[in-house]
Amino acid sequence: MTTNPDAPLLIVWHSRTGAAEAMADAASIGANGDARVLRASDARPDDMLSAKAYIFACPENLATMSGMMKEFFDRCYYPVLGRIEGRAYATAISAGSDGEGATRQIDRIAKGWRLKRVADPLIVNCEAQDAAAILAPKTIAEEQLARCEELGAAMAEGLRLGIF
Numbered sequence: 356m357t358t359n360p361d362a363p364l365l366i367v368w369h370s371r372t373g374a375a376e377a378m379a380d381a382a383s384i385g386a387n388g389d390a391r392v393l394r395a396s397d398a399r400p401d402d403m404l405s406a407k408a409y410i411f412a413c414p415e416n417l418a419t420m421s422g423m424m425k426e427f428f429d430r431c432y433y434p435v436l437g438r439i440e441g442r443a444y445a446t447a448i449s450a451g452s453d454g455e456g457a458t459r460q461i462d463r464i465a466k467g468w469r470l471k472r473v474a475d476p477l478i479v480n481c482e483a484q485d486a487a488a489i490l491a492p493k494t495i496a497e498e499q500l501a502r503c504e505e506l507g508a509a510m511a512e513g514l515r516l517g518i519f
Contacts, residue, residue, distance in 0.1 A: 358383060358390065358391055358392040358393075359388050359389060359390060359391055360391055361391075362386070362388070362389045362390050362391045362406075363389065363406060363407035363408060363514045364386055364389055364390040364391065364406065364407070364408050364409070364410065364507075364510050364511055364514055365390070365391050365393065365398070365402055365403065365405075365406035365408070365409050365410075366379050366382055366383055366386075366390050366391070366392045366393070366409070366410045366412060366507070367393055367394075367395050367398045367402075367409065367410070367411055367412070367424075367427060368392070368393075368394060368395060368411075368412040368413060368447075369394065369395040369396070369412075369413045369414070369421045369423040369424045369427070370412075370413070370414060370421075370449070371414065371421070372414070372449075372489075372490070372491065372492050372493045373492050373493050373494070374414060374449035374479065374481055374493035374495055375412045375413050375414050375421075375447065375448070375449045376412075377493070377494075377495045377500065377503075378412050378447040378449060378477070378479060378495060378499075378500070378503045379392060379410070379412040379447065379503075380392075381495075381500040381501075381503035381504045381507065382410050382412065382447060382503045382504065382506050382507030382510075383507055384504055384507065385503065385504030385505060385506065385507030385508035385509075385511070386507040386508060386510065386511035387507075387508065387511060389511040389514065389515070390410075390507060390510075390511065391406065395413070395421075395423045395424045395426065395427035396423055396426070396427070398427050398431070399430070399431070400430070400431045400434035400435050403431050403435045403439060404435055404438060404439065406442075407442060407443075407514055407519075408442055408443040408444065408473075408510055408513070408514055408519060409442065409443070409444040409445075409470070410444070410445050410446070410447060410506065410507065410510060411424070411444065411445075411446050411447070411461050412446070412447040412448070412449075413448065413449075413457060414448070414449045414450070414457070415448055415449070415450040415451070415452075415453075415454045415456055415457035415458075416457075418456035418457075419456050419457060419460055420448075420456075420457040420460045420461060421457075424457075424461075425460075428461075428464050432464065432467070432468075435468065436467070436468065439468055439469075439470065440468070440469035440470075441469060441470075441471055442470055442471065442519070443470070443471050443472075443473040443510065443513065443514075443519035444465055444470045444471070444472060444473070445472065445473060445474040445476075445477065445506055445510060446458055446461050446462075446476050446477065447477045447479075447503055447506060448476060448477070448478045448479070449478075449479050449481055449493065449495070450478055450479065450480050450481065451480070451481055451482065451483040451484060451488075451489055452480065452482075452484070453478070453480070454476070454478035454479075454480065455478075458476045458478065471519065473510070473513065473519055474506055474509060474510070477502055477503065477506055479495055479499045479502075479503075481493050481495075
């Protein structure tokens with residue numbers, strides 16, 4: 356992944372089968388060096404505080420965000436509460452069906468932080484419906500990765516232009 360420790364855009368991701376990781380990587384490529392990319396297990400409140408905008412990328416598991424992504428939010432929620440209002444965010448969700456449950460959960464947390472959604476939810480449906488397909492490594496289609504790159508580029512450009 357392309358990462359810049361001083362970038363204003365923070366991409367926090369979790370993935371078990373590779374789909375959300377590929378989405379986060381594509382977003383970082385689109386940001387063209389203006390993103391810091393961290394695994395959800397490594398992201399800390401100070402990382403949230405030093406960023407000006409966020410992309411949260413994770414799979415939807417059992418109609419919710421992944422547990423590791425939830426752990427990231429649990430760990431960071433109160434230490435940054437009241438300190439990041441108005442900052443921009445977007446989501447990139449890999450899903451076996453619709454991705455709406457994970458999107459709703461992240462949006463609810465973002466509402467508590469008073470973040471501002473600046474892009475429609477980006478949901479890639481991997482159509483994994485049985486145990487073998489759900490657990491299998493995922494490959495994201497090029498057109499979907501292009502959408503992720505566009506999201507990263509738009510977020511980085513919005514920061515560069517002072518839009519958010």
